Amino acid sequence: MATIKDVAKMAGVSTTTVSHVINKTRFVAEETQQLVLDAIKQLNYSPSAVARSLKVNTTKSIGMIVTTSEAPYFAEIIHAVEEHCYRQGYSLFLCNTQNNAEKIKNHLDMLAQKRVDGVLVMCSEYTTDSLDLLSNFASLPMVVMDWGPDNEQTDLILDHSFDGGYLATRHLIEHGHTKIGLITGDLSKTTAKTRYDGFVKAMHDANLTVNPDWIMEGHFEPEDGYECMNKILVQGTLPTAVFCCNDVMALGAISAINEKGLSVPQDISIIGYDNIHASRFYSPPLTTIHQSKTRLGIMALHLLLQRINGLAHERTRIEMHPELVSRKSVRKLSPHEANK
Structure with missing residues (x-):
């Protein structure tokens, strides 16, 4: 498997220049860029996602915690989220919890270890234990879509x-x-x-x-x-x-x-x-x-991406009107x- 050193050697440049071309972190002359891109293509080089995430502080991945992905209503929301993630260049980790507090904690620990950029939580109701668990991960960008009673810790879906x-x-x-x-x-x-x-x-x-x-x-x-x-x-x-x-x-x-x-x-x-x-x-x-499942999924993901980029912080209410x-x-x- 080709390394960044192999690319640099073929292109006749330094590994630093190759990194700048890949990550677009500094101006590189067009001719030099082309040499690097040609070498990458010829060698079929793929940058290490882990190494790259450590450098740019993002994994381009999102976690999604749901009560169950089997229910058709939630399955259609998940599909909309996954499709929109793909279009935005993100991977999606899906976790089913059956509203079990221990499973929620284990999934959150796993997602934090994988350094996901944010977490989308979609459950029909929340127990006190699960709400307490979510608050322990307050430093992780998160959108909590709550069908339950109005709660100060969560975002709220008002589905009328x-x-x-x-x-x-x-x-x-x-x-x-x-x-x-x-x-x-x-x-x-x-x-x-x-x-x-x-x-x-x-x-x-x-x-x-x-x-x-x-x-x-x-x-x-x-x-x-x-x-x-x-x-x-x-x-x-x-x-x-x-x-x-x-x-x-x-x-x-x-x-x-x-x-x-x-x-x-x-x-x-x-x-x-x-x-x-x-x-x-x-x-x-x-x-x-x-009820528009596609619209709900996209709105929730859009809000999460805003939080990941530091553009949204306040608790949010999303409204859906039945037809x-x-x-x-x-x-x-x-x-x-x-x-x-």
């Missing part, structure tokens, strides 16, 4: 989930549905609770009764949508529509409905939340509430059907 829950429910009501069920995530989580509150407000505003027998709590997984929908389907009276608080639970709910010999939306309409990429390929294509995406899983009822 209440508005999204209201919007989803209102869409069902405008399509003639008065008997509406809800499959929600863990109501101890902020995201699930605010979407639930939006649902309740829309029902009350329309003077509709919230039937507690049609309110089911899961954990934002497809299995939860399936099991919760089955609990609704065994009841004597069924809702004509169900709001599922994320798209993967909607998928589970649709599967349960189909297994009972019923169909969506003819028998029961379904609306989801998040507008994950796969939702347009559900059968039928899923009506859902859109309705109408597809085929919600049917408009006639007045006769609505009053049955």
